[in-house]
Structures are given as C-alpha cells and as structure tokens.
Amino acid sequence: MNSAKRRQKNPPPGETGQEALYLRFLSDKQIPIHVKLRDGEVVSGWIEYFDNRMIRLTREGKPNLFIYKNQIRTITESARRKTVRKTGEEEHA
16 A cells, blocks of 8 residues: 555644634524533523633523533533414414
C-alpha cells in the first residue's frame, strides 16, 4: 500500500464554533428545552443567557437555574409545543 493512503486523518477539531450559534438560536426564539445533567436529573425551561462556562435556564413557576456547561450531558428541544386554535383552546403538538 502507498504510505500516503495509510496516513491517518486528523481528528475533527474539538470546537467548531457551532455551540454558541445554536445556544443563541435557542435563546432568541425562547425554545423550550430539556437539559439532562451528568447525574441523570432532567430540568426544563428555556435559555435566557449563556456564556463560555454556563447557561441560565428560565423556568415558569420554579426558580431559574445557573448550570455550568461541564455539568450538562445533553440539551434537547422539547417535543411538545403549545399551539393555540382559533377557538382559543390549547393543543399539544
């Protein structure tokens, strides 16, 4: 085999710059999210603020949370969103 073909590719960069763009999108649109923490606990709300080390999760009827990013396992958008019909009834999509 050719030595050039055997050369391994470099791993992808650890930081792509997309995290901040995605968090900005979630924050600007106030998209409801679920945050799964490293200990398995799941908290829900929307991102009001974030920086390089933490996010502020705003929750209705509950205290807001400052969560360090190194404690976050995953962030997922909530599957259920409220829509309002012309009759004024709430429906979960």
